[in-house]
Amino acid sequence: MTAPGESKRGPVVQDWVLALVVAVIQLGGGRNANLRQTGVHTIDALGYVLLLVGPVALLLRRSYPLPVLLVTIASCAVYLLRGYGYGPIFVSLVIAFISAAIVGSRWWTYPLVPIGYLALVWPLPAIVGHPANPWLAFGMIAWLGVLVAIAEGIRQRQAVLVARRQRAEAARRDAEAQRERRASEERLAIARELHDVLAHSLSLINVQSSVALELFDKKPQQARSALAAIKTASKDALAEVHTLLHSIRNGTSTPDAQDVRESGAERVPESAPGHRDSERAQDNSVDRDNGVAEVRPPAPRSPAPSIEDLDALLQRARAAGLTVDTRIIGTAHKLPSVVDVAAARIIQESLTNVVRHAPGAPAAVTVRYAADSVEITIDNARATAPQSKSGTGGGNGILGMRERAHALGGQLIAGPRPSGGFRVVARLPSQVGAREEAQ
Template structure:
C-alpha cells in the first residue's frame, strides 16, 4: 500500500506540473501570437480564461481522460471561433487527446480530430468569413493524421506490453502449478514409501506382540522367540526410517555455499556441483524374495513360492514395485488372516510378469484394530502408474487373492523398442 500511494502521489504531482507548464506556454505564446496576427480580436479576460481552462483540466487527465478531452476541445473551438487567432492553445488539446486516445475507446476519441478540423480549420472558419490558407487546410490535416498515428502507435505498444505481461504472469502461474503438482506427487511418493517401509514391520511387531502376550505364561520360550523377532524387526524398521528421512532432508534442504573470495578470478573455474542426496538402503526386489520372506515366516506364517516361466531381469522400477506388492500382500495376510497359509506365484512372460498372492481361510482369531489401511489402494496405484493392473478380493473357495500384472519393460523402453522396429521396417 505504501508503494502504491507513493506512486499515485507522484503521478498527481507530474500531472499538475505538466498543467502549470502548459498554462505558461499557452498564456505567453498566445499573447505573442495574437499581437503578431492581423484582423483578430485582442485577448480579453474571457480569452485568458479559455487559455487556462485546458491546462487546468489536464491535472485530471489520468482519472477523467475523456471529460478532460471534451473541456480542452470546447475551450480551443471557442477560442478560435471568437476570432482570437491561432496559437499554442492547441497544445493542451493535443495532450488531452493523446491521454484519452491511448487508454479510452477509439470511437469516442478519434472523432475529436475530425470535429476539431471541421470547426477550427475548414470549412466552418471559411463559412464564417475567416481567411483560410492552403497551408492550414492541408498542412494541419497532415499534422492531425500524424497525431492519430502517434496515438495508435502508443496504443499498439501498450497492447504488446500488456500481452507480454499477461503471458509472463500465465507462465509464472503455470510454473507455480507445476511446482505444486510436483510437490504433491513428492509428498505422495514419500507417504507411499513410508507406508511400504513401516506397514510390514509394524504388522509383524503387532502379531508377535500378541503371540508373546498369549504365550508368556504357558510357553515362555516361544514368547521369548516372539520378543526377539519384535526386537529385530523394530531395529530394522528404525534403520530404514532413519535412512529414508536422511535421504529426504539431504535431497531437499542442502544448498551449496561457495566462497566469495578465493584468490582467483570468478570465472576461472566452474563452481563445484551441488552435493547429491544421501544414499538410501537398497529397496527390496524379486531377486531378494527369500530374504523378503524371512521376517514374514518368523511370525509363523507358512509361505510357499511358485515360479512359472524363466525368471529374467526386470527394470528396477518394476522389480521394486513387484516386491512391494508381494510385501504388502503378505502384510495383509499376517494382519487379517492369522493361522492361514500363503502361496506366491510369479509367472514370467515376454511382455509381463504376473504376481498372485493367495491365502487360505484364517484359523486363528482376527484382532480388529479399528484402523483401516490403504495397502490395496497403494498397490493398485503403484501398478497403474507403471501401466499394469491389480485386483484384490475373496476367493470362491475361501481366503483372499491379490493378483497383479506388471509390464516386463518400462514405458520408455517399450517406446524405444517400437521406434526401433519402425526404423528397421
C-alpha cells in the same frame, strides 16, 4: 518497495507538472502568436481564460479522458471563433486526444478527429469569417494523421505490455502450481514409503508379541523365538527408517518419489550443494570439548527390496509364522529399479494384510514374467484363526498399492476370491526405464 500512498501520489504530481508546463506554453506562446498575426482579435481576459481551460482540464485526463477531450475541443473552437488566431492552444488538445485514445474506446475518440478538423480548421472558421490558409488546412490533415498514428502506436504498445504481464503472471501461477504439485507428490511418496516401511514390520511385531504373550508360560522356547523375530523386525524397521530419513535430510528422492517422477512426472531438483555440505558437516561432527575428532558413522543404509530374491523378500513374513508358497512363471529378467521396488512393496503390503486380517491363513505369491510386463498375484485362503480385533479398521494399504501401480502406468485389482480368501493382482510395465531413457 513503494508505499501505496507514494504510488498514487506519483501520477497526481505528474499531472500537475504537465498542466503547469502546458499552461505556461499556451499563455506565453498564445500571446506571442496573437501579436505576430494580423487581422486577429487581441487577446483579452476571455482569451486568457480559454488558454487556461485546456491545462486545467488535463488534471482530470486519467479519470475522465473523453470529457476532458470534449472540453479542450470546445475551448479551442471558442478561441478560434473569437478570432484570436492560431497558436499553441492546440497543445492541450493534442495531449487530451492521446490520453483519450489510449485509455478510452476508438469508436468514441477517433471520430472526433474529423469533427475537430471541420470545426477548428475548415470549413466552419471560413463560414464565420475566419478562413484558414490553404496550406495550413492541408498541413493539418497530415498532422492529424500523424497524431492518430502516434496514439494507435502507443495503444498497441500498451496492449503488448499488458499481454506480456498476463503471460508472465500465468507462467508464474503455472510454475507455482507445478511446485505445489511436486511437493504434494513428494509428501505422498514419503507417506507411502513410511507406511510400507512401518506397517509391515509393526504388523509382524504385533503378531509375534501376541504369540509371545500367549506362549510365554506354556512354551517358553517358542516364545523366545517370537521375541527374537520381534527384535529382528524392529531392528530392520529402524534401519529402513534411518535410511528414509537420511534420504529426506540430504534432499535425495525416496524410491517411491522416483516411481512418480520416472513414470512421466517432472523431476524435482535435488538440494543445493551448500545444503549437502552442511548435512555432511552435521554427520561428521567433532567433539571439540575433548579435543578428539569424532566421526559419526553414516546412517545405516539397507538395500531396496527386490523380487529377484523372493526368499529374502519373504523372510520376515515367514519368520512371523506365515506360510508363503512362491511360483515363478516365465523367464525372469532384470526389471527397472522403480518397477522392482514397487512390486516388492506390493508383495510386502499384501502379506502384511494377510498377517493382520487373516492370521493363520497360508498365502501364495506368483510372479509371471512377460515380454513387456510383470504380473504379481498374492492369494490367501480363509483365516484358520480368529481375526484380531485390535488396531484400527480400514487402512491405506490397498490404496497405496493401487497408487504405486498407477504411477508406473500399471493397474492393480484387489478383492475377495469366490472360493474364499483374498486376492491381489498387480500388472506393471517392465519397460518404464527404457522408455524414460529413450526420451
